[in-house]
Amino acid sequence: MSEQAQINVMEQLVSLCKRRGFVYPASEIYGGLNGFWDYGPLGVLLKNNIRDSWWRSMVEVPPIGPDGHPVDMVGLDSAIIQNPKTWVASGHVGGFSDPMVDDRETKQRYRADHLVCAIAKVKRKNGDVQELGFLAVLDGDRAVNDFVKRADKLARKTGGGEIQPPERSELTLFTKLDPERQKQVWGPEATQAGTLTEPRAFNLMFQTYVGAIQDETSKAYLRPETAQGQFLNFKNIVDTTRVKIPFGVAQIGKSFRNEVTPRNFIFRSREFEQMEMEWFCHPDEARKWYDFWKEERMKWWKSLGVRDENLRFRDHDADELSHYSKMTVDIEYKYPFTAPDFGELEGIAHRGCYDLTQHQTHSGQKLDYFDQELQLKLKEQGASADEIKQKSRYIPNVIEPASGLTRAVLVVLCEAYRRDPNRQGSVEYLSIKPQFAPIKCGIFPLVNKEGMPEVSEKLYLDLRKHFTCEHDVKQSIGKRYARMDEIGTPFCVTIDGETMKDQTLTVRERDAMTQERVSLDKIKGYLLERLSAE
């Protein structure tokens, strides 16, 4: 498909989502709000179906581990607002709440308090000392060296000469300069002066205040990820449940990030829903479990009905790893807006012992784990008392598969969207896997008379107890089929003249539009079976 056609797919999908009640712009009557979306009547059904599938595959029926037994997994629903120290320990505050400056020319972003400046002075060949301007370099041991190099480069362009190195103490923090001076500074890589913005607070966390008094001491944050909830409750879970290493804690919930540029429909929004699992294991086994979850997670995405060719793994390079991660792989999807490229879908990170260690340090609470099984094993192996004591108590490593529920909704919609101008009835339809379809079955009388609506309503009253159904007696049968196709309803059953004679009805399948006669007393079982098909 051409790039243009790909873009159109997104436009058509967004339009369908609005028209049929999947996704609306949030607070639309007030002009909307950048980065926020509401899930409509069908959207919330779809989202819940995907959410339930994840929860079931993680918590209720977790996968079989390498030892042939189901892995140990528990669920959690932690608070969105936690003690703000949480985010200091996690590394989300600190580096990211400091003022930043952008270089408009080079597009580089610097921490304002990491830039040091001084006036570059050059002694020309004729002995004159000239000022070249305020130069900024990154602070550090090499700051003076860097400054001289930078000044020298500049001096050459303007006739050369000998740079007069500044004293270390002459280097002034960018943040200490008055705003007028800041405007005259040359950025570390800029080819002209005055391309740096004024320092701006740059923190992707939403802030709020707990309690009625709004001051520094009451400041709190909306969580930028659910994962910290698992770490905060690690001790609670170990103490109050019977889980043993290795085990996982799974959580689904909203997270908030004040993204610089929300973009691409619900792909990057400021309020979103995450599905994260923290797998706690012995450091020696972390790599094994990393590989295990990598495969398991890919299987789950495929179970949503996503085609193989639209999914792939991508290992992170060392230089793009997060501050906490030793190893990360992304599961990527070929979105219509990234195609032919792929875009991020889920990250599986080897976080080492970073998080628990951080929280242990900041909270002063012990967050290590006493491994009784390992202790016994070491004893059997004849290890020394010291070795046993030292080895059987450790801070677990963590493998984290983290995915976006709202992103999963987008993927299922992209994957299901079909447009076929030659199709009879609905040109557009959603080929959603039955398990995830918002409405499972449409129930219609062929015509709204001769006892048919009475029979269809009776059937509806029975079937709706088992799965989501819609009963519709109005308008032509073709129109009712088309409407169901457009929202991805996999089956429609129709009561016709024959039903009145022989108690059979037709079942119409969405994708192939084929029809089959099934007897009225078998229809429930028939549908339940086809709806649960893998």
Added chain:
RNA sequence: GCGGGUGUAGCUCAGUGGUAGAGCGUCACGUUGCCAACGUGAAUGUCGAGGGUUCGACCCCCUUCACCCGCUCCA
């Protein structure tokens, strides 16, 4: 955050400095015999928002917001 584009009915989109339009969709009634059938009728818009110019602005100007595209960002 920077640059470009768009904004008119639920959706897709025409339109003119002088009282707002189409197709589709929605609803009602009639009709109906398996794929958006047909007939009749109906509802719906502060023309994204705010300000300005003008006798008069959906149209021209300014500001702002939202969406799309390209950079940037995405711990």
